[in-house]
Amino acid sequence: MNGEPHVEAARSSIQPVMRSEVFHDPATDVVLDVISSGVAAADVITIHATCEVEYEGRAAGYLGLGDRIILCKPDGTLLVHRPTGNDPVNWQPPGTTITTETEDGNPVVIGRRANPDEVVRVVLHTVALCTRVDADDTAPLELSGTEADMHQYILEHPDEIEPGLRVLEHERDTPYGSIDVYANDSEGRPVVIEVKRRQATLTHVDQLNRYMTQYRTSNPNARGILVAPAASEGVKRALEEAELEFVGLSEFAAQNTNVSSTTINDFTPD
Amino acid sequence: MNGEPHVEAARSSIQPVMRSEVFHDPATDVVLDVISSGVAAADVITIHATCEVEYEGRAAGYLGLGDRIILCKPDGTLLVHRPTGNDPVNWQPPGTTITTETEDGNPVVIGRRANPDEVVRVVLHTVALCTRVDADDTAPLELSGTEADMHQYILEHPDEIEPGLRVLEHERDTPYGSIDVYANDSEGRPVVIEVKRRQATLTHVDQLNRYMTQYRTSNPNARGILVAPAASEGVKRALEEAELEFVGLSEFAAQNTNVSSTTINDFTPD
DNA sequence: ACCTCCATTTCGGGA
């Protein structure tokens, strides 16, 4: 049964199914053929193999023999996954050119890209499984609870930040960074707001402080507010020292994204 | 051939091979059994399926029908990959509990974790392929060209930063952030060095500036140097305004990690 | 557990 493909074609035009081929314990030439023909046909290729991985580019790496799952996507993505961990142990982002060669009779998968110039080389010592499927996926990911949603909420409910706040501008780019929200307070003072969807950190203070330091040279009375669901004591101290303010929007704390009766839950498709 | 497993056991104790089972176009109960038994056996499970994905946790998401590859790892990692993109469209990091259920006769994969409380639910409408393999991988990843390597290089070659520089300390933690390198220049002035292994950005300037602002209250003549392979004009301007300096270490520019005769190339295993 | 920072970060948007 070695190398014998099990083909399952689409069974109907109404509900098309992924066309898939599986090669069990395939010989080297079968692996090479599946990869090259699969890449040419824009299929997704998965390989279960004991392999070795070399990487050279922005950094350089070597990974000795082990059992991994290799994924080759039609957009050039190359992923090498270990049996543990969220992130691939080696990878190559979209835009990579995937080719093959042999080394000591073993099939080798090569992912090469320019800018940055990087190569990942996967030497397949024992291939347990090699598959190619024709995958079609155009559904948009609908995601809510992002920072963009929080911006929208603030634009529509400025009083939640501070009574009398009037929003004047959203996402203004400047040479010293971009401002999330520009507003005036009830006394007409300029207010710059930096929004974070999760616990505020020092880098967030930095970001606001960088802009405010510049802005205050021409607007000494300008206020800077960091808006986030929460902030550590260190962050609050850093804010005070920079004469900046913190406003906690606990509605946006984690595990509370499905608030009803607000606009936060409105989906914002790609 | 539906649901019939193709089993390939290890063939020798000398060179063990991944034990693998493949189910082609499996029925719902087969999918459910493969997942639950595979999870129990600490196997890696891959599913090629047309599916729907729901996510709720720090944010909330919905992904309509499409062809994807689902990966379940024995450490609880759950990955849903589209045919494009480096990153999974939905995922659950290690530590997740993977369970199954059915919905309208379709198998459903559920990944649930606490802290943060998050759930990913994958509704499998048509499963083309379902595999489980017993993967073993203990090889350490050897990686060079990281920021740690750059630190080491600077510690051993301080003159590359500036003639006469004497390094006094490495990685000092403070309430206002950690310093990469603390040194004295040829005139005895304190020098704080922030090291970046790639093109410097404004946030890197922030990081150095945050600390220097504090440090200079007690050491007004202290110098702050950002060391990186390169920096944009905006970064250099921001540095000047904060009275900080930039030193370009072009040896560490991308695509130049394999410099010979230096220590940068020494592997630093996990 | 919290906080900070690196990452071969990747990804998307704007100039």
Next chain:
DNA sequence: TCCCGAAGTGGAGGT
């Protein structure tokens, strides 16, 4: 293309 900042960032290391 570069530059900048978000991400359901993940992961490591220290306190």
